[in-house]
Amino acid sequence: MGRARRFLASLSVQVLLALSLGLAAGMGAQRWGLPGGSATADMVQSLGQLWLNALRMTIIPLVFSLLVTGVASIADAARAGRMAMKAVGWFAVLILFAVVYSVAASYGLLTLFPIDAEGAKLLLAAAPNAGEVGGAAPIGEFIKTIAPSNPIRAxxxxAILGIVVFAVFFGFAASRLPxxxxxxxxTFFEAVGETMI
Structure with missing residues (x-):
């Protein structure tokens, strides 16, 4: 009995049970309809949007604080010895390898399993706002957006890329402080990261 209670008290199990319950409720509502009709659906949608907004509001502080503490600690460790510099070098090599591999794998998979032109047309026709997709911005415009002039507005x-760039620069600058x-x-940013988690 105690083991089952501990199992059900696990946060992962509770999340899995809640997701299963939500899936079952959605399937039931699809099959038999919702009590209260569209008013109930609107209320459920509002609660879901509230939950998603609550999750999203933690992302920017979490990303920023983790990057600042990570970069500051890496810079401290790099000053401490050659082993840390090797670790940073391996980290850079592995990231480069991951990028090259992912690009090659996507092209390889598209070669093995090409997208049918007729299926692509049907998919684009079914997508909302498909006609609004424009061409890519010029590379000069992209470069201008890498470092935000106003990190609060970003x-x-x-604008996650701008926040990441600002956090990396901020972390390197923090590592140069006395x-x-x-x-x-x-310590402050470490506490912010733990709070967001």
Whole structure:
């Protein structure tokens, strides 16, 4: 009995049970209809949107704080010795390998399993706003957006790339501070990251 209670008390099990219950409720509503009709559907949709917004509001502070503490600690470790520099070098090599592999794998999979032109047309026809997709922005415009002139606006607009670049620069700048200033700053961002998690 105690083992079953501990199993059900696990957060992962509770999340899995809640997802299963939501899936079953959705299937039941699809088959037999919702009590209350569209008013109930609107209420459920509003609650779901509230939950998603609550999750999304933690993303920017989490990404920023983890990057700042990570970059500051890597820079500290890199100053400490050659082993840390090797680790950073391997990290860079592995990231480069992952990028090259993912590009090659996608082209390889598209060669093995080409997209049928007729199926692609049907998929685009079924997609809402498919006609609004424009061409890619010029590379000069993309380069301008890498470093945001206003990081607060970038956070408000969910411009993750700009936030990442700002956080990396901020972390490197924090690693150059004297220890009496650097330690409280990185401790603060570490606490922010843990709070968001």
């Amino acid at each position: 956070a408000a607009e969910d 220890e009496r200033l650097r330690v409280p700053l990185t």
